[in-house]
Amino acid sequence: MTGSQPPSMQLGINLSFCVKRWVTPELWAPIVREQLDLDLVQLSFDLVDPMWPDDVLHDCARDIRAAADQYSIAIHSAFIGLAHYTFNQLLHPNARVRDVAEEWMTRAYRFAGLAGINRVGGPLGAIASRTDGVEMDSIPASDYDDLIARLNRLSVAAQRSGIVELYIEPTPMRREWPWTISQAQRMAADLAGTPVPWKFCLDWGHATFEPLYGRYRARMAQWLQDLAPHVGMVHMQQTDFQYDRHWDFTETGAVNPAEAARLQREAGLANQPVFLEVFYPFERDDASILKALAHTISVLKPAFA
Template sequence: MKLGLNLSFAIKRWIGGENMARIISEELGYDRVQFTWDLVDPSWPADTRDRIAGDYAQSFRKAGIAIESSFGGLASYTYNHFLAPTRDLRDLGKLHLRNAIDMTAAMEVKAAGMPLGSYSAADALDRQRREEIYREALEAIVELSRHAKSRGLETLLIEPVPLSTEFPSSAEDALRLMRDLDGATDIPVRLLVDWGHAMFPALFGDDANMDHWQKTCGEFIHSYHIQQTDGLLDRHWNFTRKGIVTPELLAEFWNRHGLTDQTYFLEIIYPFEQPDDEVLSDMKNATRLLRAVQ
């Protein structure tokens, strides 16, 4: 398995490039990461934003850590973005990703992404409105792919999410999105699939398994988020806790499907109240469990 680390575990804790690089490399032993926008907000003034983001990028490279992509985090996920009910909000969602593309380019990172967004409660129940907003979202992603290419990016990523009011949520939705964008964008748009999102029986029933996702849209999957979950809620627990995902299952899936180029990014979200030393110890213990089956 090719293991990487989403930096969600570190938000509000280990801030600054040199400090973060030490935690990643010396304490946890990772050499590839996915940078989260919870550390640097794409909407900050560009000069200041890019200087702060650049400090992370430079420190990581100095420590031998590759940043494979940048990705929306908790703060970004709060908003409806491309599927919002008003044009003003959808335009702001478009600006959000454009700003993130610019920040990613300043970091000299080649891929950026986020979930597409969420419909309002009313629009989610209106098939015609959903389709109208979806078509507008496709146009926006095509336009942003043009901008991303001009800034030197090579890939845009979209994450399926476990809510029927969002898109894509199911593997079939994800396949539709990929086919609608395939060949229309200036750079490839691919999927980042979260194991905890995909394995959600309340929404997907018997299809709540990664084999179904791999069979349905595997050709478009660029990378994965891995997390522990109980299948009841989107937990983002670590593998030190019991649940329906195990390191052994991750390794078996990787080997059986002959994966080589994708990365498993460990994406763990801790309560802000949890002490830093407990978080770091838990991350170390979970990493040992994953390395044992790698």
């Protein structure tokens, strides 16, 4: 409606910034609530490995629930994180390794359920590179079929753990899947009707990667519009469209928060949460990170309010 206030959007933060630093909920919860003034987070499995012993995982889940209650923080979802992403996961050339990755995800769902988190997601995996360096335009059909079968099984496993929504994060690499809008649309159709629905998490550093998509075709607006019925959330970062930077907004880049919020609203996705996802060098000092995060949130909040 002309002249009306645009709908407010949910702004949260992925706990990627906590890796190797604020690794327990007793540490990250007060930072999120008291220093950043946020009440919505996305847990990273860089902080909790689902393969840890069950008694350790039960205690971690208990502590996460307690901290979330104490600081009035909603944990929207849990995402794979960097550590597990470095493996080829569900597209590894060895089928037995794919089995292990499938079991890893099943345990991730179980842990999320214990911690009171009912949504889980992340990138799916990567096929191996060729020895001649040539990258194909799509993964082999047999790998795709196997991936769809595993995602169907994982949906069943997720339902057993109380998960209500699962997410696939497209990445800008030909060895991963999906990396184009048409591939994502095909996958959405092939996964329609699973017990727990699969949605997409769109990332500002992925959809705008010009070296892969081309300068004039790397546009987040197209991803948001064409995949709107299947989008469950957005990852926000500052980037230059040349690499998947995951910068905060103290850096100079090409992402304008107000424009990003406008595009998401115009795609009819104002009701889908936005999570800042930033990574820092492990050797950077803690105080400068907290200062940069506070500045970044002060930049993002007016855009998504």
